[in-house]
Amino acid sequence: MARILAVMEQRDGTLRKVSHEIVTAARLLADTLGTTVDALVIGAGPVAGIDALGGFGADRVLTVEHEGLGLYQPDGYATAAAAAADGCAAVMCAATATGKDLAPRIAAKLGAAYAAEITGCTVDGEHLVATRPVYAGKALQRVRMTGTAVLSVRPNTVPPAQSAKAGAVEAFVMPTFTPRVTVTEVKAPAVAVLDVAEAAIVVSGGRGLKEPEHFSLIEDLAAALGDAAVGASRAVVDAGWRDHSAQVGQTGKTVSPNLYVAVGISGAIQHLAGMRTAKTIVAINKDADAPIFKVADYGIVGDLFEVVPRLTDEVKKAKAEG
Amino acid sequence: MKIAVCLKRVPDTTAKIVIGGDGKSIDESGVKFVPNPYDEYAVEEAISLQEKAAAGETVVYSLGGASSQETIRTALAMGIDRGVLLEGAGSADGMVVARALASELEGQGFDLILFGKLAVDDYNHQVGAMTAELMGLPCITTVSHLEIENGGVVAEREIEGGVEVVTCRLPAVLTCEKGLNEPRLPKLKGIMAAKKKPLEVKPVELAPGNMEVVGLELPPARSEGKIVGEGPDAVPELVNLLRHEAKVL
Numbered sequence: 149m150a151r152i153l154a155v156m157e158q159r160d161g162t163l164r165k166v167s168h169e170i171v172t173a174a175r176l177l178a179d180t181l182g183t184t185v186d187a188l189v190i191g192a193g194p195v196a197g198i199d200a201l202g203g204f205g206a207d208r209v210l211t212v213e214h215e216g217l218g219l220y221q222p223d224g225y226a227t228a229a230a231a232a233a234d235g236c237a238a239v240m241c242a243a244t245a246t247g248k249d250l251a252p253r254i255a256a257k258l259g260a261a262y263a264a265e266i267t268g269c270t271v272d273g274e275h276l277v278a279t280r281p282v283y284a285g286k287a288l289q290r291v292r293m294t295g296t297a298v299l300s301v302r303p304n305t306v307p308p309a310q311s312a313k314a315g316a317v318e319a320f321v322m323p324t325f326t327p328r329v330t331v332t333e334v335k336a337p338a339v340a341v342l343d344v345a346e347a348a349i350v351v352s353g354g355r356g357l358k359e360p361e362h363f364s365l366i367e368d369l370a371a372a373l374g375d376a377a378v379g380a381s382r383a384v385v386d387a388g389w390r391d392h393s394a395q396v397g398q399t400g401k402t403v404s405p406n407l408y409v410a411v412g413i414s415g416a417i418q419h420l421a422g423m424r425t426a427k428t429i430v431a432i433n434k435d436a437d438a439p440i441f442k443v444a445d446y447g448i449v450g451d452l453f454e455v456v457p458r459l460t461d462e463v464k465k466a467k468a469e470g
Numbered sequence: 471m472k473i474a475v476c477l478k479r480v481p482d483t484t485a486k487i488v489i490g491g492d493g494k495s496i497d498e499s500g501v502k503f504v505p506n507p508y509d510e511y512a513v514e515e516a517i518s519l520q521e522k523a524a525a526g527e528t529v530v531y532s533l534g535g536a537s538s539q540e541t542i543r544t545a546l547a548m549g550i551d552r553g554v555l556l557e558g559a560g561s562a563d564g565m566v567v568a569r570a571l572a573s574e575l576e577g578q579g580f581d582l583i584l585f586g587k588l589a590v591d592d593y594n595h596q597v598g599a600m601t602a603e604l605m606g607l608p609c610i611t612t613v614s615h616l617e618i619e620n621g622g623v624v625a626e627r628e629i630e631g632g633v634e635v636v637t638c639r640l641p642a643v644l645t646c647e648k649g650l651n652e653p654r655l656p657k658l659k660g661i662m663a664a665k666k667k668p669l670e671v672k673p674v675e676l677a678p679g680n681m682e683v684v685g686l687e688l689p690p691a692r693s694e695g696k697i698v699g700e701g702p703d704a705v706p707e708l709v710n711l712l713r714h715e716a717k718v719l
Contacts, residue, residue, distance in 0.1 A: 450700050
């Protein structure tokens with residue numbers, strides 16, 4: 149059976165953690181098909197962290213070192229991936245900003261079908277059948293794919309798991325390419341922020357906060373929880389309180405964290421669609437009839453200005469106890 | 471500049487989704503359809519670029535059934551010059567749609583081809599980039615800031631924890647993200663004018679692709695949760711549950 153190609157992501161010469169999820173997802177599919185996994189790593193030079201890929205199930209690690217490919221460059225990456233995908237059963241990317249830009253380009257170069265943001269994949273005879281949320285998660289679609297299937301896997305849907313394989317590193321010689329677009333720089337914010345789509349914990353605020361300054365309550369809780377991203381409802385993004393990159397819901401991001409805390413968010417259908425796949429949902433709202441409580445595992449009815457600071461304190465205490 | 475905008479008719483984001491009798495599509499009865507919200511950023515960008523240049527032409531394309539004419543008229547009412555409906559059944563396979571669009575747009579001399587970053591029905595976010603690839607054009611996706619000067623494009627796109635700055639030359643394909651602009655609402659004058667603007671209908675038959683929808687279902691319902699309590703006094707119990715029951719702390 150043809151191989152699986154897992155396309156890795158690096159930033160500043162270090163492999164991104166989401167890549168472990170992609171290798172794990174590729175390994176699971178490869179085991180079902182009885183085939184091998186190649187992890188493709190593209191960078192300007194050696195990329196830190198590739199020695200871990202064998203542990204997550206990569207049989208081979210194909211490296212491309214090209215001076216023009218330190219930053220993500222769509223045309224160079226797509227050219228390398230399409231060449232490495234020759235004869236593969238599937239090409240798997242992460243459904244990140246980079247992966248979602250790259251995957252359709254690879255598919256077009258291969259003349260293949262592309263299923264975006266999949267949350268599962270099974271095998272049906274000669275075909276792969278991918279499951280993917282559509283209508284912002286209000287429904288799940290199953291698509292049967294013929295030939296090489298290009299897939300992007302939604303972050304946080306496949307927990308990285310150890311499955312030791314050789315992880316033999318081989319240099320991959322990519323074809324020449326013409327860059328049609330150039331990524332000239334990545335502007336990082338003054339303070340590094342976790343992205344809601346990738347974080348294991350998301351704390352989101354809504355209109356119940358009343359004033360944009362009150363988002364400090366959300367930030368404090370997120371800081372206490374650790375490794376948590378700050379999200380926002382559409383209402384407060386549209387009001388200009390928070391950047392669109394933080395918006396959770398149908399016209400924002402769809403998230404699947406381990407823990408989602410909704411503060412002062414009533415739970416409009418578009419918002420619920422964006423976070424209902426979170427593993428555990430906590431809602432804090434003063435209105436006991438708010439729709440958010442219908443999807444929440446745990447709810448507290450009350451004034452968020454009293455509940456949230458207390459929660460931040462209790463989380464800190466719990467963390468201190470270990 | 472000659473600018474094309476590709477526009478899709480989709481269910482309103484507030485629509486409740488009911489699975490249709492075929493088990494593969496939605497039940498459209500009673501569902502309100504609207505122009506795809508991300509495509510509206512593309513429509514707005516095209517119109518404002520044309521206004522700034524005080525020259526050029528804007529054309530909106532849609533692929534879908536006859537009812538997509540209404541969606542095209544909305545774009546015409548906002549200010550797009552003319553519309554083309556590629557009338558036929560759409561496809562869940564983005565490559566199939568991209569092939570049809572690329573063959574239609576090829577050789578028309580567009581400087582800029584704009585898409586929304588994704589359609590809020592099938593969430594494929596692929597047709598723009600695929601169309602560009604098939605046409606051999608530069609493509610920048612999920613653009614949230616755009617400057618075009620002397621045939622050069624400087625765009626910004628959000629990535630995890632930062633913003634990528636991407637450049638290319640025209641002609642190019644761009645897909646638009648929320649934040650790029652504020653789409654205008656059609657004014658009465660525009661709505662009246664739109665009725666007289668040209669809307670060409672061309673039948674299109676899509677070639678078969680490599681992806682077929684075999685099922686559509688509602689996500690598993692979340693089991694009803696519990697209200698831990700009222701007010702700040704409920705917090706210690708919540709933390710206890712998160713630690714020992716949900717095991718997420």
